Amino acid sequence: LAVGRQHLQIVTLLCSKDANVNLVDKDGDTCLHEALRHHTLSQLKQLQDVGDSGRLMNIFTNSNGYEKRPSVAIACTLVMHGADLSARNKKNQKPFDLCPDPHLCRMLTQKYIEYNREHNNDQQLSQNSSLTECLVCSDNERDxxxxxxxxxxxxxxxxxxxxxxxxxxxxxxxxxxxxxxxxxxxxxxxxxxxxxxxxxxxxxxxxxxxxxxxxxxxxxxxxxxxxxxxxxxxxxxxxxxxLTPPIPTSSNDVSDAVALARLQQQLQEIREQVHCPICMDRLKNMVFLCGHGVCQSCGDRVQECPICRKPIEKSIILYT
CATH class of the missing domain: 3.30.40.10 (Zinc/RING finger domain, C3HC4 (zinc finger))
Known part of the structure; x- marks a missing residue:
């Protein structure tokens, strides 16, 4: 009824209260069907009042105050609150079938895309928040x-x-x-x-x-x-x-396993002395004032020493 009477403020108020904008009447028309039908009728009325072709073209090309027209504003409001552009009435007509104004059709299509993007983002945020919510108290985050x-x-x-x-x-x-x-x-x-x-x-x-x-x-x-x-x-x-190594079965296997473990430990200590403690791939070539070192690639990304957690005030590049 508000759309039929072209009451923009009432339509805006109802939409803000989450009214269903896709309800249909006895003819199967949604609110958007009705809004675009009124827009077309208002355009036709303007055509009847226009005499020369110059002013006739101006009706469709002049964008001054276009969005402030009640029929345009109501249609945009409906679409921005979830009106379905593909809904068909009992005559199998979509809302755009009742609107020969290409400018308004493009505008509503763009607003429909923006609504779907924002709606999908809200749904994703809601799903993420439910995933991180503690299943016991529902007050704190899972940690x-x-x-x-x-x-x-x-x-x-x-x-x-x-x-x-x-x-x-x-x-x-x-x-x-x-x-x-x-x-x-x-x-x-x-x-x-x-x-x-x-x-x-x-x-x-x-x-x-x-x-x-x-x-x-x-x-x-x-x-x-x-x-x-x-x-x-x-x-x-x-x-x-x-992660558990196989258990040796004989005394020779035991001694070999011990020697291998000792060598692996020594190799690991050597690597830790010369390799970056963050990536464990590149050699250390940057030293902090605390005395600990990393590679330059990792050092440029951190603000605290990864070993002692002291803030990095200055870094020194080592050249070999």
């Missing part, structure tokens, strides 16, 4: 990693109350509170490394490392925080057997 299932379902205050994971029902052996990213110390860690299962870096810093910063195990893949919050992540469970 505790359960092991061995590798699910994140509660905040640290509620984690102690849960004996089995709420997603997979597996017994909880370890509860790990998720801390700040160990590289930038600005954002919360949100990426898990596989196969070691450590969650120590944010999404922005995760790509800097080729080996885990904690255990030095090579990184095969990474798992996002949203995946950790979902039920379908059975493949995330930490398989200890993949």
């Amino acid at each position: 505790t990693l359960f092991q061995p299932c590798s699910h994140v379902v509660t905040c640290h205050l509620c984690a102690s109350r849960v004996k089995k994971c709420l997603l997979c029902k597996e017994n909880i052996q370890t509860r790990i509170q998720i801390e700040q990213c160990k590289i930038c110390s600005q954002r919360r860690a949100s990426v898990m490394y596989k196969p070691c299962g450590h969650l120590i870096a944010c999404e922005e810093c995760a790509g800097l490392m080729e080996k885990c910063f904690v255990c030095r195990v090579a990184i095969d893949s990474i798992v996002s925080f949203n995946e950790l919050c979902c039920r379908n992540n059975d493949n995330l469970s930490i398989k200890s057997e993949t």
